[in-house]
Amino acid sequence: MKDFLSLTKARKTTYEFDNRQVSDAALGKILDAGRWAPSCGNSQSWHFIVIEDKKKIKKLTMTANYGDFHTDAPLMVALVLIKKLCPGRGFSCFKGHDSFVHDSYMCIGMAALNMLLEARDLNIDSCLLTPHQNKVKSILKIKKEDVVPLLIGFGYQKKGVFQKKRDRNGLKDVVSYELFGRRK
Numbered sequence: 812m813k814d815f816l817s818l819t820k821a822r823k824t825t826y827e828f829d830n831r832q833v834s835d836a837a838l839g840k841i842l843d844a845g846r847w848a849p850s851c852g853n854s855q856s857w858h859f860i861v862i863e864d865k866k867k868i869k870k871l872t873m874t875a876n877y878g879d880f881h882t883d884a885p886l887m888v889a890l891v892l893i894k895k896l897c898p899g900r901g902f903s904c905f906k907g908h909d910s911f912v913h914d915s916y917m918c919i920g921m922a923a924l925n926m927l928l929e930a931r932d933l934n935i936d937s938c939l940l941t942p943h944q945n946k947v948k949s950i951l952k953i954k955k956e957d958v959v960p961l962l963i964g965f966g967y968q969k970k971g972v973f974q975k976k977r978d979r980n981g982l983k984d985v986v987s988y989e990l991f992g993r994r995k
């Protein structure tokens with residue numbers, strides 16, 4: 812990969828995987844990238860569950876709140892948010908500094924993106940799934956107080972599959988200067 816911006820643009824959601832397995836070495840790097848993500852107060856309020864069992868991956872894929880997956884990923888990582896590591900009220904980070912923003916959820920997003928980009932750098936494809944909480948917690952035996960905001964599937968995209976059109980709003984549509992809505 813030439814540069815970091817190209818890497819971020821090359822990462823995409825994959826809906827159809829072939830049966831090539833992700834190596835243990837690559838998985839190790841992906842998990843390490845997740846571990847090195849920033850988190851509020853360095854709380855590291857995450858736990859990563861690696862799932863390789865095909866039947867379990869199928870069940871987990873079916874917990875997605877939405878999705879258009881044609882095949883299951885050969886490897887899945889569940890990102891668990893551990894309540895006792897989020898000292899604030901709800902899922903906020905700091906005790907006594909209640910925030911309307913559940914910042915611990917953002918930390919999970921940071922870990923997820925680190926994993927996705929590490930995978931892309933290793934030429935490994937990925938998909939993100941938002942699981943139904945009761946279902947995913949029952950499958951993975953997660954404690955009542957913890958949550959699983961995201962599942963990530965990893966593998967290699969099948970050759971020649973249909974590719975959804977991918978685009979983004981233009982920079983001019985999403986960026987203002989000094990005040991909301993002020994153009995340069």
Ligand SMILES: Cc1cc2nc3c(=O)[nH]c(=O)nc-3n(C[C@H](O)[C@H](O)[C@H](O)COP(=O)(O)O)c2cc1C
Nearest residue numbers: 822823824825875876877878879939940941942977
């Ligand atoms: C937090 C989050 C949750 C997502 N959950 C799902 C999901 O449950 N099912 C799904 O098909 N895609 C899911 N996606 C993937 C998005 O639909 C996808 O990222 C978006 O369409 C942009 O496409 P791209 O990833 O190819 O750039 C999720 C993405 C994010 C960031």
